Amino acid sequence: MATVNLSQINKFYGATQALFDVSLDIEDGAFVVFVGPSGCGKSTLLRAIAGLEGIDSGAVRIGEADVTDTDPADRGVAMVFQSYALFPHMTVRQNMEFGMKVNKVDPAERTRRIAEAARILQLTDYLDRKPSQLSGGQRQRVAIGRAIVKSPKVFLFDEPLSNLDAKLRVQMRVELEALHKQLNATMIYVTHDQVEAMTMADKIVVLNGGRIEQVGAPMDLYHRPATKFVAEFIGSPAMNVFAQARVPGLRGLTLDGATAYIGCRPEHFMIQPEGTGHLDGTILVREQLGGETLLYACVSDDLTLVVRTDGDDSTAPGTRIGLEIPAHRLHRFDADGRALS
Template sequence: MAEVRLSGVNKFYGGVQALHSITLTIEDGEFVVFVGPSGCGKSTLLRSIAGLEEISDGTIHIDDRDVTRAAPSERDVAMVFQSYALYPHMTVRENMDFGMRINNFPEADRKRRIAEAARILQLEPYLDRKPGQLSGGQRQRVAIGRAIVKNPKVFLFDEPLSNLDAKLRVQMRVELEALHRDLKATMIYVTHDQVEAMTMADKIVVLNAGRIEQVGSPMELYHRPASEFVAGFIGAPSMNFLTVDRREGQAMLDGASLGAAPAGTVKLGIRPEHLVLRPAGQGQLAATVSLTETLGGDAYLYVRLPGGQTLVVRAEGDTTLDHGAQIGLDLPPHRLHHFAADGRTLASGGVAA
């Protein structure tokens, strides 16, 4: 497998800049996820690595070889798309064999690679079926198998699970994690789903408007987001943000002090799971429940503060709190994130950024 290095990568579509000075190193064998909202540039960046998009400036190296101007076929990468892109008139075996056959791989080698990919992906019973006879998850496994038989230096995944139902997405996530562990391959995966990013990645690259906002492990981004954008994008439900006043070094909200705040603090952030629920009349803040969502083991309370700001609070799934209930809330200082007016993180978990 291989290291991937991008240096100063820019991409323009006419007068519109889609990628801004992307510099990034993906280590050999890493599972790296590009995540961000629609239009942030994550698929453009992936396609640039694949050679499907020609970059405007910068360089791309794969395994110490400059592939900036190399054709896709010369980069030794394999890409799995959102659509399965299988040949409907061919069997599973023929779909996996097609690329190798037109590239004149020896027949014995082709058979060996297909058999190994089918074993890894549990496709052995389906090798003689056509795509129309398979479920969505099975078809996606065939698309992945077509990539595996190439034995590429880098696997590229462009939102491969987005067409699957929720239960199947979870199953396929587990299968992809196991595949990465078995192959020890360099994998780059694009998704807009931060749950996929958190559960699968060794390293997450958060993109925003064509720029890298932050690079780090899932838990680094969860506990130490570099900006309000990252803090709001990583975590489900999203982090709560509260506009506060800073007086004499304290963050003030609805007349209550929420603790010391660095100079420049205009917002505090706290995750729903880190708020501490108290009975009415207790805690730092008073709140009124507007809506309760019960998910079984957990419930989420949507609450309103006296000044009109809103929060989401995680509670026990069997909570009886509902619309109109009065509660108290504590905001533990070590769980607070402080943000400046420009969105920059000033402190996370009580530690200056």
């Protein structure tokens, strides 16, 4: 395995800049997730590491080698795409073997690598089947197996689970986490799904408009977002962030002049009787999800806040409530969206 070091990466498509001075250090054996909305540059950055996209300036290092101008095949990476891209006329074994045959790997070594990858991915009983005889999850495992047999320094995943149904995505997330621990591999994973990012990553890289907004452990980003963008992107439901000017009659909150926005996670609100919290609202909708209940409280004509409560909460729509924000759960942001200490 290997470290990955990016230094001041810039990428243009004609007159449009897709990446802006991106610098990042990824430790050996880490599971790093690039996350952000569509068009933020996460897949472009991944493809730049793979060598599938040239960069206009900056440097890419994998291990001790500068691979900025190195062909993709010689970078020591293996990539798993959103599309499985399996050869339909070949068996699982042949799909996994194809790249090694092209690279003239010794037949005995090919057999050993395939057997090991099949054992790890629980595909041993499917090696002689064709892709049409496999489920979606099994096909994705074959695509991952094809990467494993390359014995790469770094695994790259470009939204590999987005074609699977919700239940299978959860199962594959667990399998990928287990695979990472088993291989102790350096893995870089791209997704737009912040739930995937939170559950899988050692380190999350949040991208926005081609720039890195914040890098950190999942719970660090959750509890200490550096910007308003990160606060509203990480978490499901997202943090409630609102301009204090939009809420008339805030009671008991002492805010300095630099504070333009206030934030609070849905689960951190404390429900109080009307008139006794920091602000009041009317419950519009109650969503009972089993283990938790989400209450949507209308605070003003153009502001509705989400409150997460116990699954057995019975607060009815139409109820007036007070909401208190504990001091240690209050997030403040300036007019540029930067977090204030």
